[in-house]
Amino acid sequence: MKHTLRLGLIALVSASSVMANDISRSFFSVRPFTQNAHFSVQNAVIDQATDTGRVLKMTTMQAIPFASSSTRSEELAKYFFFDGKSELVARETAPGTDAAEFNQDVLTENFNINTAGGNFHSTFTIKPKQTIYGVNLNARRYFNETIWFGMEAPIVHVKNDMNLEETVITPSAAAANAGINGASHVATMKDAFKQSAMKYGRIDGAQSKTRLADLTLKVGYDSPMLNRKDLYMTSFLGLILPTGNKAQGVYMFEPICGNGGHAGLMFGNHGEVDIKKFKNGTFWMSWGVESQYLFENTQKRSFDLKLNGAWSRYLSMYETAAKRTDDGAIDKANFGVNLMTQDAKVTPGYNGTVHSALTYVREKWHIGASYSTHIRQAEKVDLANAWAYPTATITRYAFTDEQSNRFRRIGKNFDDSRQADAADAIALTQSDIDLTSAAHPAAVSNTFALVGGMHHSCQGRPYLIEGGASYEFSRQNTALNRWGMWLTIQGSF
DSSP states (O other): OHHHHHHHHHHHHHHHHHOOOOOOOSOOOOOOOOTTTTTTTTOOHHHHHHTSOSSOOSOEEEEEEEEEEEOOHHHHHHHHSSTTOSEEEEEOSOTTSSHHHHTOSEEGGGGTBOBSSSOOEEEEEOOOEEEEEEEEEEEEEESSSSEEEEEEEEEEEEEEEOOOEEEEEEOOOBOSSBOGGGOBOBSSHHHHTTOTTSOSSBOOSOEEEEEEOOEEEEEEEEEEEEESSSEEEEEEEEEEEOOSOOOOOSBTTOOOOSSSSOOEEEEEEEEEEEEEEOSSEEEEEEEEEEEEEEOOEEEEEEOEETTTBTTGGGSOEESSHHHHHTTTOGGGOBOHHHHHEEEEEEEOEEEEEEEEEEEEEESSEEEEEEEEEEEEOOOEEEESSOOSOTTOEEBOTTSOTTOBOTTOOSSOOOOOTTOSSGGGOOOOOGGGEEGGGGSOOOEEEEEEEEEEEEEEOTTTOOEEEEEEEEEEEOSSTTSOOEEEEEEEEEEEO
């Protein structure tokens, strides 16, 4: 047991030290906020205080209102942007014709910006932020002295806001002619990300979702040999029923309640031991491990192209050869993200948490502190269906001469000598799609939490009221940094 725990800790530390920040991903998977996770597995503090046995062999119910908010938005911005930048330069003029234009990040024609002056120039930033609040409804019931059943039903409100800000350096009115896909032209990047004709990958203020997140059912076993006044251990199996929403890809940072509609299995154990008695109280140490495996489902994800790099999903494209050869006009083109957002088979796989805590328990009150490490593997993402656009091509810069340009990037215009006329156009294939661009990478995070509360036996109907606060942090931008707080109200009968 000692060797296993030691190897597990080494693996967690090693993973945390070698993982690096990630850039230019189209989807960020936020693991559900777990309030009071290190103290509420059994909530036996009443028994700890009165010294009547380790576990309440009673029906116990909890209501836990909670709230959480993310921090370090600049690191999350780099996750969605590219080249480690938190600010991007957007220009309408031809890229690479002078030193300033060569350094641009985004060629705005891809976003349907076509102005009267033809020289639009701006910079824009994002400061992604997530705010959640809700209530977790928990229940636990013993069937006999050793078997218990538990249920967790969190009702969650999730609000995500990219907080897009733009500084327009060279403004101009939008051109009057029809733009990409026949839509009206826009004059700023802020307006570009709101276009209804761009069906996916939008940024348009705060987006929110409220619903019952995943319903969790647990069955546990308490070993009689390890259920004493000074020691307690339990093991459990669980089933995660997906009641939350799936990713639809409409917004770049969309709100997801629960685990993204994935069903899953879990198993784990929890232990507590009396480590020191004092005249008026007792120190308890608790520990535990919980592992989950989330299964595959189908959802919408936006993909970049291997050859064309970051944000190539936003490159303007001709959906068919017929639209490209129809004078190569701008209104015959489509927003690339409309084509590059596909049904995807997504498998989150394994994630696990190791936690430990110290709690000082007196007759009617208690305080505690905990530390935990969470680790999860990278998502596996594949197309759910075969590539549906076998003749799709990337448009040529300025949409002229029925030509395409296979090598364009979102901000650079590399010439393609093989595509001098329409007959040489090279269509996109399924092998060109970068599957990893739509998958959340592996992540490691750590959480520190403090709790304090009061409890009372209440003539055989014990209750508990407990408040807590936590901060989750990571060395990488693949896990959300956030603070949280909660209030646990528990009654037993």
